[in-house]
Amino acid sequence: MKRKAKQPRGKGRVPARPGRAGGKGKGRVSARPGRAGEKGKAAVEGQRSLSRQTRAGRVQQASGQAGATGKEAGLAPSGRAGAMGKEAGLAASGRAGEITGEIAGEKTLMVVGSVALDSVKTPFGQVQEVLGGSAAFFATAASYFTSVNVIAVVGEDFPEEHLTFLRERDIDLSGVERRPGKTFRWRGEYSYQLNEAKTLETQLNVFESFRPQVPASHRSPGMLFLANIDPDLQRSVLEQVKRPRLVACDTMNFWIDGKRDALIRLLKDVDVLLINDGEARALGQHPNLVAVARTILAAGPKTLIIKRGEYGVVMFTADRIFAVPAFPLEAVKDPTGAGDCFAGGFMGYLASSGNVSEHALRRAVVYGSVMASFAVEAFSLDRLRVLDQTDIVARFGAFKQMTIFEEL
Amino acid sequence: MKRKAKQPRGKGRVPARPGRAGGKGKGRVSARPGRAGEKGKAAVEGQRSLSRQTRAGRVQQASGQAGATGKEAGLAPSGRAGAMGKEAGLAASGRAGEITGEIAGEKTLMVVGSVALDSVKTPFGQVQEVLGGSAAFFATAASYFTSVNVIAVVGEDFPEEHLTFLRERDIDLSGVERRPGKTFRWRGEYSYQLNEAKTLETQLNVFESFRPQVPASHRSPGMLFLANIDPDLQRSVLEQVKRPRLVACDTMNFWIDGKRDALIRLLKDVDVLLINDGEARALGQHPNLVAVARTILAAGPKTLIIKRGEYGVVMFTADRIFAVPAFPLEAVKDPTGAGDCFAGGFMGYLASSGNVSEHALRRAVVYGSVMASFAVEAFSLDRLRVLDQTDIVARFGAFKQMTIFEEL
Numbered sequence: 001m002k003r004k005a006k007q008p009r010g011k012g013r014v015p016a017r018p019g020r021a022g023g024k025g026k027g028r029v030s031a032r033p034g035r036a037g038e039k040g041k042a043a044v045e046g047q048r049s050l051s052r053q054t055r056a057g058r059v060q061q062a063s064g065q066a067g068a069t070g071k072e073a074g075l076a077p078s079g080r081a082g083a084m085g086k087e088a089g090l091a092a093s094g095r096a097g098e099i100t101g102e103i104a105g106e107k108t109l110m111v112v113g114s115v116a117l118d119s120v121k122t123p124f125g126q127v128q129e130v131l132g133g134s135a136a137f138f139a140t141a142a143s144y145f146t147s148v149n150v151i152a153v154v155g156e157d158f159p160e161e162h163l164t165f166l167r168e169r170d171i172d173l174s175g176v177e178r179r180p181g182k183t184f185r186w187r188g189e190y191s192y193q194l195n196e197a198k199t200l201e202t203q204l205n206v207f208e209s210f211r212p213q214v215p216a217s218h219r220s221p222g223m224l225f226l227a228n229i230d231p232d233l234q235r236s237v238l239e240q241v242k243r244p245r246l247v248a249c250d251t252m253n254f255w256i257d258g259k260r261d262a263l264i265r266l267l268k269d270v271d272v273l274l275i276n277d278g279e280a281r282a283l284g285q286h287p288n289l290v291a292v293a294r295t296i297l298a299a300g301p302k303t304l305i306i307k308r309g310e311y312g313v314v315m316f317t318a319d320r321i322f323a324v325p326a327f328p329l330e331a332v333k334d335p336t337g338a339g340d341c342f343a344g345g346f347m348g349y350l351a352s353s354g355n356v357s358e359h360a361l362r363r364a365v366v367y368g369s370v371m372a373s374f375a376v377e378a379f380s381l382d383r384l385r386v387l388d389q390t391d392i393v394a395r396f397g398a399f400k401q402m403t404i405f406e407e408l
Numbered sequence: 409m410k411r412k413a414k415q416p417r418g419k420g421r422v423p424a425r426p427g428r429a430g431g432k433g434k435g436r437v438s439a440r441p442g443r444a445g446e447k448g449k450a451a452v453e454g455q456r457s458l459s460r461q462t463r464a465g466r467v468q469q470a471s472g473q474a475g476a477t478g479k480e481a482g483l484a485p486s487g488r489a490g491a492m493g494k495e496a497g498l499a500a501s502g503r504a505g506e507i508t509g510e511i512a513g514e515k516t517l518m519v520v521g522s523v524a525l526d527s528v529k530t531p532f533g534q535v536q537e538v539l540g541g542s543a544a545f546f547a548t549a550a551s552y553f554t555s556v557n558v559i560a561v562v563g564e565d566f567p568e569e570h571l572t573f574l575r576e577r578d579i580d581l582s583g584v585e586r587r588p589g590k591t592f593r594w595r596g597e598y599s600y601q602l603n604e605a606k607t608l609e610t611q612l613n614v615f616e617s618f619r620p621q622v623p624a625s626h627r628s629p630g631m632l633f634l635a636n637i638d639p640d641l642q643r644s645v646l647e648q649v650k651r652p653r654l655v656a657c658d659t660m661n662f663w664i665d666g667k668r669d670a671l672i673r674l675l676k677d678v679d680v681l682l683i684n685d686g687e688a689r690a691l692g693q694h695p696n697l698v699a700v701a702r703t704i705l706a707a708g709p710k711t712l713i714i715k716r717g718e719y720g721v722v723m724f725t726a727d728r729i730f731a732v733p734a735f736p737l738e739a740v741k742d743p744t745g746a747g748d749c750f751a752g753g754f755m756g757y758l759a760s761s762g763n764v765s766e767h768a769l770r771r772a773v774v775y776g777s778v779m780a781s782f783a784v785e786a787f788s789l790d791r792l793r794v795l796d797q798t799d800i801v802a803r804f805g806a807f808k809q810m811t812i813f814e815e816l
Contacts, residue, residue, distance in 0.1 A: 192695050287600050290738035311719035314736060321810050325731035328722060330698040362813040396816055402729050403811050405770040408804055 058145060058352070058389070106222040106245065109351040111138045112151040112212045112237045113227025113340070115158070115176065119187040119201075120379060122194065124333045130380035131162045132186065134227035134250070137337035140384050141344025141371040142225075143169040144392060146352040149218050151175040151237060155183035155206045165385070175215050181206040194335050194376075195309060214240040223351045225343055226270075228252050231262040238269060246356055248272035248347055250339070256282045267300040271356075274305045274343050289314070303361060305346070307339050315365050322362050327373040327399060334379045338372040341384070345371030370395045466760070467552050467775070467800050514630040514653065517759040519546045520559040520620045520645045521635025521748070523566070523584065527595040527609075528787060530602065532741045538788035539570045540594065542635035542658070545745035548792050549752025549779040551577040552800060554760040557626050559583040559645060563591035563614045573793070583623050589614040602743050602784075603717060622648040631759045633751055634678075636660050639670040646677060654764055656680035656755055658747070664690045675708040679764075682713045682751050697722070711769060713754070715747050723773050730770050735781040735807060742787045746780040749792070753779030778803045 111134075118132030139148045149172040154163075156178065166173060184207035188197040212233055220242045226234035226249035234249055249270050255263050256279060263283075267273065273296060277289065284292030289306060293316035296304050304316045312325040346368035353360055370392055377383040519542075526540030547556045557580040562571075564586065571581060592615035596605040620641055628650045634642040634657035642657055657678050663671050664687060671691075675681065681704060685697065692700030697714060701724035704712050712724045720733040754776035761768055778800055785791040 288738055288740070290736050308719065311716065312731075312733060314733065321736055322813070323720075323733035323736070323810055324813070325720060325722065325733055328698050328729055328731070330696055332696070359814055366813050393816060400813070400815060402731055403813075405730070405732070405774050405808070405811075406767055407808060408801060 106354055107351050108147050108149060108222045109142055109225065109347055110149045110151065110175075110214075110218060110221035110223070110241070110244070111135050111142070111225040111227060111344075111347075112234070113138060113225075113229060114184055114207060115150070115152040115154050115162075116184040116186055116207075117158070118336060118380065119185070120189070120334055120336050122190040122334050122379075123192045125379065127334075127379045129185070131165065132336065132380060133184065134337075134340045136162075136166065137340035137375065137381065138225060138227060138344040138347075139166060139171045140169055140381050141341040141375070142348030142351070143171050143344075144371070144387070144389070145345070145348030145367070146222075148172065148348070149175055149221065151212045151214055151218075153177045153179055153184075153206050153210045155179060155181045158183045165381075172218075175213070175218055177213070179206045179209075183207075188336070190335065194332055197336065212237050212240075220244075222354075223247070223347055225347050226250070226266075227340065227343070228255075231255055231259050231266045235262070235266050235269075238266075246271045246347075246350060248274055248343065250274050250343060251279065251283075253279055253282050264299060267296075270301050272303040272305060273301040274307065274339075274346070276307045276309070276339065280304070280306045290316075305365065307342060309335070309338075313342070313365055313369060315361065317358065317361070320358060322365060324365055324369055324399065324403060326369065327395065327402065329373060329377065332376045335376050336379075337381070338375045341375035342368035342372040345369070366396060366399050367392075369399060466554070467757070467797050514762055515759050516555050516557060516630045517550050517633065517755055518557045518559065518583075518622075518626060518629035518631070518649070518652070519543050519550070519633045519635060519752075519755075520642070521546060521633075521637060522592055522615055523558070523560040523562050523570075524592040524594055524615075525566070526744060526788065527593070528597070528742055528744050530598040530742050530787075531600045533787065535742075535787045537593070539573065540744065540788060541592065542745075542748045544570075544574065545748035545783065545789065546633060546635060546752040546755075547574060547579045548577055548789050549749040549783070550756030550759070551579050551752075552779070552792075552795070552797070553753070553756030553775070556580065556756070557583055557629065559620045559622055559626075561585045561587055561592075561614050561618045563587060563589045566591045573789075580626075583621070583626055585621070587614045587617075591615075596744070598743065602740055605744065620645050620648075628652075630762075631655070631755055633755050634658070634674075635748065635751070636663075639663055639667050639674045643670070643674050643677075646674075654679045654755075654758060656682055656751065658682050658751060659687065659691075661687055661690050672707060675704075678709050680711040680713060681709040682715065682747075682754070684715045684717070684747065688712070688714045698724075713773065715750060717743070717746075721750070721773055721777060723769065725766065725769070728766060730773060732773055732777055732807065732811060734777065735803065735810065737781060737785065740784045743784050744787075745789070746783045749783035750776035750780040753777070774804060774807050775800075777807060 113135030114133035115131075115136045116133035117129040119128045120126065120130070120132075133152070135150050135152045139150050142148045147170060150166070152175070154176060158178065163173060163176075182203065182205040184205050185201070185203040186199070187201040188199050190197055210229070210233070212229075214237060219240060221244050223246045224238070224241060224244040226237060226247070228250040231251065238247060247270050249266065249272075251263060251273075252275075275283065280289060280292050280296065281287055284295040286292050286295065293304050293306075297316060297318060302317060306314050306316070308314065308326075310326050312323065314321065314323040346364045348371075349364040349367040350356055350360060353363075371384075373395060374383045374387055374391070375381070521543030522541035523539075523544045524541035525537040527536045528534065528538070528540075541560070543558050543560045547558050550556045555578060558574070560583070562584060566586065571584075574581060590611065590613040592613050593609070593611040594607065595609040596607050598605055618637070618641070620637075622645060627648060629652050631654040632646070632649060632652040634645060634655070636658040639659065646655060655678050657674065657680075659671060659681075660683075683691065688697060688700050688704065689695055692703040694700050694703065701712050701714075705724065705726060710725060714722050714724070716722065716734075718734050720731065722729065722731040754772045756779075757772040757775040758764055758768060761771075779792075781803060782791045782795055782799070783789070
């Protein structure tokens, strides 16, 4: 295992267990009148100005719309058009036409995971108590593509400015509970090779008794991402919603080893599993990734995405393999959150395109790689704060340039 | 450093130093009447039948010929045709039209390196004293694309059957010296992850005093590969030949650390450097590969190819990066020689196509990856012994399928 990087950081610290539910509904962040003063007003204004910003800032709306069906021919090498044209995989699930009862519900993406305060040190600097957590990274990356609802918990001390930032990205926080106690904190350090975080301190705080509750208004998400938490909690979220068109999940060795049965049960209902290579080997109980992929695909997911940090990503489906290298960057400052930003770009694109064909999945993997490549360029979500659609489109193009070669 | 794999195996054992030249010219393998009996006859017959076989077996002759110029449009994404059409890099060297004075000399590829007897143990089996060595792996892989001349040394005990095999692949062995003493032997073992060989024994034998001599008839090779030997010996070969159209070299940490100055001097005259990621970081003295690439490209080579074992290959030129993942294989038996087979496919394709444009280099990287992917499927050169053109073309297509995604 080379690098746990961003996704792992969220991993060494989320052994959350179902706790008592106390205070649900009342403590929701978006409904807290007690904090509505100046900051609340700013947030509302943020929301407004945001409706404009995100319309412009959404990658999918300005490009790519035609892609999934428009240029199929480009994908098929001479003489193999038939094989490539065959749309195996998720598209066949028959859920495409499902009526969700929500306006634009089909494009809405829900995530359950952590929202945290991270303190991170790398050879290129350090930050104290900055915005972190799998759901925060995921939602921010996905917000460039579609509307996102977050199911998470924060403590009384969680800074309003972070919530404002997320709301300004048009992220729906009505599923974020604010509970008595302190916010989940993680402190970690990376060596010069940036390939694995050393966890210095984990304070679960309110995350320890996190029991995700999906607001009634959010029970028909178009797609759902179960970030790395206890498989039983992941299942509880799945059971609270009408079956989404696509369900993806992440996990880590802590659950693979400690709650294997619960995880295996969950996987039967998961469409896409996103994990890193070490986790894949632990789950598939074999050193060879092809053998591992066969085992995992037989357990439920139709798609397995293996994240390999600086080496990129490989996606296995029943009869295809797609692999894309990571973008070689000189300015890698902090790998924290890269895996979650990958998932955010991946799911955000799929949700926005409403397409889960092999073609769409491949593009989604590239969008995920694009978002991860930005995430590592700065601490916390700082690079994503100043990202615009042009940056994303340009880097997508750079991935194409980097990987293209001529047919025979 | 994840995996020294095939190229490393050739590396942990080639600290050859210039020795006395004794016996040169006389002991050449191809001129040994004393061994000509039954085996010699077989070899001659092998050569004959081979002329047919290789005509059919050469990838370049049956396909790919038109590619370098025929389908440029496919390479250029919308709106970027100009940038991609720009043929930066090696094509600008002005050596394309050089007259070598040899019939078909422009397509001839020369390699200097080791020919060895390997004993290898992996979790999937073990072999004793089988054909190995960087020059043997390289030449065999390249022989699927073009004519190859080998400059190497073997001992009195080197089995004639190995020479017969190489000759049957249409490989010219007139530059292989047979000297008094025993052949270079290497014994190594791989753990279950197959990512790094543990050297158990190295007997340099005749390789210790190897001083490469290029026969007069071979002094105008079209292209030259300096496999991993002492940089001073690499230079001596370069000085014995008329400047080839393209010179590539490999090296290892032993020389990077021990003969850095000689290596840096050599690099000024090298077009393509092929090394693994650990070696690149050691040579560039920086953990970041982009920074390393800039440093190395400034030292001479116009192209840097970094081999990353199971993660694939990344190629850096002045203004472009090309990356291709390794082919995920379930049946990896022995990684010994993969790096040299990569180099053989890479250089073999370039020599056969007579083209060193960015397009050709990218295809060459894929052909290299194809040959490496076959090499690891069996011990020694066993997979390459039974390979045919159809296999190579099919796997090239599989690489394309594995890496393609739609533009925006």
